[in-house]
Amino acid sequence: MKAFVFVLIIASILSVGLFAWSGDQPASLTRTPVLVELFTSEGCSDCPPADAFLGKLDQQPVAAKELIVLSEHVDYWNHDGWTDPHSSHALTERQDEYVHQFHLESVYTPQMIVDGSTQFVGNNTKQAETVLTADSSRMPVSIQITGVAVDGRTVRAHIDVATLPGHSRKSDVLFVVALNHAESQVAKGENAGRHLVHVAVVRGLSRVGTIDSKTAFSREVSIKLDKLVEKSELRVIAFVQEPGPGRVLGAAMQRLAE
DSSP states (O other): HHHHHHHHHHHHHHIIHHHHSOOOOOOOOOOOOEEEEEEOTTTTTTTHHHHHHHHHTTTTTTEEEEEEEEEEEETTTTOOOOOOOOOOHHHHHHHHHHHHHHTTTSSSSEEEEETEEEEEEOOOHHHHHHHHSSSOOOOOOOOEEEEEETTTTTTEEEEEEOOTTOOOEEEEEEEEEEEEEEEEESSTTTTTOOEEEEEEEEEEEEEEEEEESOOEEEEEEEEEOSSSOGGGGHHHHEEEEOTTTEEEEEEEEEETTT
């Protein structure tokens, strides 16, 4: 009963607090892309509220912002009898890099990182509201994703990125393939007995090149998935990030169902 009440409270907070951020949004409104990464795990009992919150962000509740969300499942929670089917050691290593970049003592979940420059506990909705609704004067780097195709387990796309503004650091171009939606019935561990729902679950993340202030980026890229997935279940994301990993300078997303 207590767990049920807790879920209702969380749902109330997310629906009332989050969707009060913005009113009706004009169809012609230019939206600034913002990359929102959530490091999470099905083995972590604090993560389900953050997973649900990321789902709300994926519904685009913030005026003038296009929230491009990524659910990045780490593997260090794979104990107590439950292995997160979406976990990846490569994503654990990416989070380790952020630990060094932010001068943190250790990794933790759930952790939310916005545009590679701000981090906080992933279920802290108040902090997220402050960060995601803050005015931004930056002009994001223009990124276009075209020619997306799925051939068996291989996802291909063409990525075009404009040159970086003058005096910008040489930066990485990254390509991501993610599941639009995933569900699990957890049998063991801290979330035993819970039915978990995720959005934008990263199944592949690859650095596909670099870019600077002199040369634009234009290239066909690909990622091979670990298993066959229907095209309509996928989305692809491309973003430019300073080394470190550091600030995200631009991002774009395309759902393959569109």
